[in-house]
Amino acid sequence: MANSDRPTTVIADVYRGTFIHSTQTTAVQILEDALLGVDTQGKIAFIGKGKELDKLSQTFGFSPSAVTQLKQYEFFMPGMVDTHIHASQYSYAGTALDMPLLQWLNTYTFPVESRFKDLEFAKRVYTHVVKRTLRNGTTTACYFATIHTDASLLLGQIANDFGQRALVGKVCMDRNNSVKHYKETSQESQEETCRFIAELLNKKYPLVKPVVTPRFAPSCTGALLGQLGAIAKNNHLHIQSHISENTEEVKLVKELFPESESYTDVYHKYNLLTDKTVMAHGCYLSDKELDLFRETGASLSHCPNSNISLCSGMLNIRNVLNHKVKLGLGTDVAGGYSASMLDAVRRALDTSKVLTIQDPDHDTLTFEEVFRLATLGGSQALSLDDQTGNFEVGKDFDALRVDVVAPGAPIDLIQNEDPKILLEKFLNLGDDRNIVEVFVAGRNVVPFTEPTD
Numbered sequence: 001m002a003n004s005d006r007p008t009t010v011i012a013d014v015y016r017g018t019f020i021h022s023t024q025t026t027a028v029q030i031l032e033d034a035l036l037g038v039d040t041q042g043k044i045a046f047i048g049k050g051k052e053l054d055k056l057s058q059t060f061g062f063s064p065s066a067v068t069q070l071k072q073y074e075f076f077m078p079g080m081v082d083t084h085i086h087a088s089q090y091s092y093a094g095t096a097l098d099m100p101l102l103q104w105l106n107t108y109t110f111p112v113e114s115r116f117k118d119l120e121f122a123k124r125v126y127t128h129v130v131k132r133t134l135r136n137g138t139t140t141a142c143y144f145a146t147i148h149t150d151a152s153l154l155l156g157q158i159a160n161d162f163g164q165r166a167l168v169g170k171v172c173m174d175r176n177n178s179v180k181h182y183k184e185t186s187q188e189s190q191e192e193t194c195r196f197i198a199e200l201l202n203k204k205y206p207l208v209k210p211v212v213t214p215r216f217a218p219s220c221t222g223a224l225l226g227q228l229g230a231i232a233k234n235n236h237l238h239i240q241s242h243i244s245e246n247t248e249e250v251k252l253v254k255e256l257f258p259e260s261e262s263y264t265d266v267y268h269k270y271n272l273l274t275d276k277t278v279m280a281h282g283c284y285l286s287d288k289e290l291d292l293f294r295e296t297g298a299s300l301s302h303c304p305n306s307n308i309s310l311c312s313g314m315l316n317i318r319n320v321l322n323h324k325v326k327l328g329l330g331t332d333v334a335g336g337y338s339a340s341m342l343d344a345v346r347r348a349l350d351t352s353k354v355l356t357i358q359d360p361d362h363d364t365l366t367f368e369e370v371f372r373l374a375t376l377g378g379s380q381a382l383s384l385d386d387q388t389g390n391f392e393v394g395k396d397f398d399a400l401r402v403d404v405v406a407p408g409a410p411i412d413l414i415q416n417e418d419p420k421i422l423l424e425k426f427l428n429l430g431d432d433r434n435i436v437e438v439f440v441a442g443r444n445v446v447p448f449t450e451p452t453d
Ligand SMILES: O=c1[nH]c(=O)c2nc[nH]c2[nH]1
Pocket: 086, 101, 105, 109, 215, 216, 242, 245, 306, 332, 335
């Protein structure tokens, strides 16, 4: 090949085997004996057929002997996207699920979150949650931290150090909190949000971004919501919050914001519904509110474990999808007790099946659709689908290498199964022992190379 014809991309790694991902039109697309090349920037440079090895190796200038071959019963799938997780609640995940949302916040959540003033405590919890989620296949996480700016910055640093793609939010709340040392004024909240954004952006972490984070309407005055909407707009930032999770909360919002037509209208009025907004839950949104989500491009994070654990409600995903609202899945640790997105996949399917038990006409979600929600759907919900979510050329290589028969893992394969069955078994039965490697932007981040604590 003449010098001038040489591609400018330099290939760092090439993998050969089965790749399973979603596209806009196909919930599960299976590419058997495929070849995928990753460039030195961590981006997918090509995806082709194994039999095209000679041609691809010449075009992209790599040696066929450097290709990593997957084993039988292994496949690559896109890394999973947790669109809603409270990193600061990880210490009590798996406990404290015996009361409804508003009581749960005052009894368990605010007292624990107030401890993140202590940076040593913050470091311990945040290191654990980043490692736990990464090894369970969460390559992108949208995190709530606490009101503490320095601890929130530390969460960004830890995600960066371990190589996880993350949106990190310093939580804002200037009212309705009974816990003495867990409060901020609207001025403090606004100033500290600006400091958080400036300092985090200044670090220039390649995969970690700030997200403007009003906790939810009952925790924020209209004045603070308005200031946060302006900060997000002026800096083109992501926004996250909660909406319509339980009936008591919806009633409270009506009382606190009597001038607003609906809960969604409260956020809309303060410019908090944009195409970079993700709202958790939405169990009780009306069709009109869903229309407003679609019009503004805002998305929903479905957190089924939390919705059941706190007896909040059940989101009708089919109705959300029919309204063409962007949707991803979230663990919502610690209202949700599991930090694993595989659990979110299973609970999403369970919830949809319960809705079918209640109404046999309900169009139950398929496992293929839920796979898409956990990957491509999540990346769309976070407006990061230009970078991650599937194996399209030009996106970052965020991937899980899954071995369905990994030693010690909880899956028995009795017969030779096709790749779609392998995916279904992994989603329903697998765990982190099946996730033998995790890649984010081409970098191998699991198994960990750092000393573990
Ligand atoms: O599930 C939830 N967890 C929280 O921490 C929270 N705060 C407001 N609304 C919330 N919902």
